[in-house]
Amino acid sequence: MTNVSMTVNGKAVSRDIPDTTLLSDFLREELRLTGTHVGCDTSQCGACVVHVDGKAVKACTALAVSLEGAAVTTIEGIANGGLHPMQTAFNDHHGLQCGFCTPGMIMAGIDIVNRYKAQGRSLSEEAIRDELEGNICRCTGYHNIVKAIEDAAAKM
Amino acid sequence: MYAANYHKPSSLADAVAALASNEDAKVLAGGQTLLPTMKQHLAAPSDLVDIRGIDGMVGVSVDGDMLTIGAATTHAEVASSADVKAHIPALASLAEGIGDPAVRHMGTLGGSIANNDPAADYPSAVLGLGATVVTSKREIAADDFFDGMFATVLDEDEIITAVRFPKPAKAAYAKFPNPASRYAMAGVFVAQTGGGVRAAVTGAGSDGVFRHTGIEAALSSDFSPDAVDGVSVDAGDMLSDIHGDAAYRANLVKVMAKRAVAAAG
Numbered sequence: 001m002t003n004v005s006m007t008v009n010g011k012a013v014s015r016d017i018p019d020t021t022l023l024s025d026f027l028r029e030e031l032r033l034t035g036t037h038v039g040c041d042t043s044q045c046g047a048c049v050v051h052v053d054g055k056a057v058k059a060c061t062a063l064a065v066s067l068e069g070a071a072v073t074t075i076e077g078i079a080n081g082g083l084h085p086m087q088t089a090f091n092d093h094h095g096l097q098c099g100f101c102t103p104g105m106i107m108a109g110i111d112i113v114n115r116y117k118a119q120g121r122s123l124s125e126e127a128i129r130d131e132l133e134g135n136i137c138r139c140t141g142y143h144n145i146v147k148a149i150e151d152a153a154a155k156m
Numbered sequence: 157m158y159a160a161n162y163h164k165p166s167s168l169a170d171a172v173a174a175l176a177s178n179e180d181a182k183v184l185a186g187g188q189t190l191l192p193t194m195k196q197h198l199a200a201p202s203d204l205v206d207i208r209g210i211d212g213m214v215g216v217s218v219d220g221d222m223l224t225i226g227a228a229t230t231h232a233e234v235a236s237s238a239d240v241k242a243h244i245p246a247l248a249s250l251a252e253g254i255g256d257p258a259v260r261h262m263g264t265l266g267g268s269i270a271n272n273d274p275a276a277d278y279p280s281a282v283l284g285l286g287a288t289v290v291t292s293k294r295e296i297a298a299d300d301f302f303d304g305m306f307a308t309v310l311d312e313d314e315i316i317t318a319v320r321f322p323k324p325a326k327a328a329y330a331k332f333p334n335p336a337s338r339y340a341m342a343g344v345f346v347a348q349t350g351g352g353v354r355a356a357v358t359g360a361g362s363d364g365v366f367r368h369t370g371i372e373a374a375l376s377s378d379f380s381p382d383a384v385d386g387v388s389v390d391a392g393d394m395l396s397d398i399h400g401d402a403a404y405r406a407n408l409v410k411v412m413a414k415r416a417v418a419a420a421g
Contacts, residue, residue: 002162019162019204020194043192046258055232055261061191062262065162066184066206111257119236133338134256 002065008033009077019065023057024048026064027074035075035103039136046135049104049111050074056111058134075103078110086110086152095148097139108135109149113156123153157194164206168315171205172292176313178203183315185228185267188259207266207315216240221323223247224290227266227316231255234265244285246327246345246420250277253331255338266316272364274305274395275339279365281321281329284345284356288320305364324349326379330415331359332408334399341400342408344371346416352376355413360405362395371413381414 005014008031015030024041027033027050039047041060048059051073078084086109089095096102112131116123128146137145161178165171175181181203184190193199207213213228216237223243225234234240234251241248254260254268254277268278269289282289282298289296292315303309310316324347331343340359347354355371358364374383389409394402 018159020157020160022191041195043188043259046256049258052261056258057261058258061188061259063162063184063187063191063204066164066187066208068164108258115257131257134258 004065004068006064006067006069007071009073017064019063021064022060023050023052023062023064023067023072024059027059027072033074033076037100037103039100039104044134044136045101045104046108047101047104049107049135051107051111054114056108073107075107078106084110085155086113086149089148089152089155090145093144093148093151095140095144096137101135101137101139105132105135105137105145108132109145109152110156112149113153116153117156123150125150157191158197158200160194160201161203162206163203164209166209166211168210168292168317171207171210171315172313174203174205175315181205183207183267183270185264185270186230186262187267188255188263189267189271189273213266213317218243223321223323224318225265225321226318228264229266231260231263231265231268232257235260243323244321244327246324246329246347247281247285247321250281250329250345253277253329265319269301269319270308270310270316272302272306272308273339274361274364275334275341275343275359276365277329277331277340277343277358280343280345280356280358282319282356283365283367284329284347284354285321285324285327286347286349286351286354287322289316290318290320291316299367302365305362307364322349326420328416328419328421330412330419332412342405342412344368344409344412344416346371346375346413346420348379348420353379355416357409357413360394360409362393362402366393368409368413371409375417379417379420381418384410384413384417387413 037047039045182201184204231251327347331340342360389406391402391406394405396402
């Protein structure tokens with residue numbers, strides 16, 4: 001067991017956990033933040049994407065104890081009063097059907113837009129499709145997800 | 157995964173000591189291969205020694221024509237580094253093509269080459285550029301570093317600290333990703349270096365990354381895509397699996413070599 005302290009969605013948290021606890025299990029089981037989904041648990045599907053110090057990371061492929069002092073943002077932490085523009089865009093464009101992949105898609109989408117803006121790069125439809133390589137949706141065929149991210153990029 | 161003890165030493169000496177004092181200890185860097193492997197019970201280290209807290213393990217520096225990248229530098233950091241883009245753009249673009257964005261935020265150069273997955277991208281750049289692997293105990297030339305599939309000459313208690321890449325006159329990497337896994341089914345890194353033309357192949361060889369002397373010879377006399385046409389790539393040296401048989405991969409090696417040369421300009 002190791003004590004780990006980090007900031008999750010702006011709140012300081014501290015827990016004694018087994019060393020091999022995955023960040024996804026830490027969030028879901030210890031903090032009861034079940035918006036972070038575990039789909040494949042093999043780093044493929046991206047349902048568990050969260051932000052660690054502002055960068056998209058697969059929570060199923062990171063040890064919680066390795067994130068001492070980190071700032072973690074989950075899907076529960078992005079709405080500030082109203083919905084985040086990325087959430088609104090997924091709603092407007094119907095960028096989901098069953099919704100299982102949606103938290104990861106939204107966290108990945110925000111990361112994509114933030115990175116492209118920071119680097120001064122323009123975000124084309126093709127770039128969005130390429131950037132979503134690590135997020136799998138088995139319902140939508142991606143079209144509306146791509147449209148939602150494109151739309152949110154213009155509003156963020 | 158099975159239980160393991162986590163260590164995050166702040167010095168290289170402490171990290172080496174932690175490895176040496178625990179027989180089944182493993183180095184953890186980005187963990188993008190090690191953690192999934194542990195979940196599948198294909199690896200069960202007793203201890204994990206996280207090297208990301210050690211000073212000097214992360215970052216890019218330039219000294220004349222030598223680019224040095226810390227072992228724990230992530231693929232995303234390499235891909236977006238102005239120094240890497242200016243000195244060896246082929247390396248930045250290779251890093252940009254590894255895994256997916258979330259994996260690139262965690263996965264590291266040192267982890268990739270220490271694991272030496274036969275379909276990993278970085279080993280081809282290290283070998284293709286004739287880089288030098290700097291470790292806690294020595295410097296190892298790329299030609300001596302890789303030791304067959306998933307194997308290197310690293311000792312059990314030896315830690316990669318950095319890789320030094322000499323700036324090439326020209327270089328490029330081209331890969332044919334498996335449509336599902338996106339791992340290279342064949343990837344070729346070509347470079348015109350001070351030591352001549354080098355061509356390193358990943359993804360295709362039955363014994364991991366290797367230099368193709370035939371392609372190197374052809375490109376030495378004529379650095380053009382057409383020069384690769386006359387080269388014979390032996391299918392006997394290639395991997396053969398459900399994703400592609402040996403003859404298919406041998407052909408892919410030639411096609412990727414041509415694309416890489418064309419991209420190098």
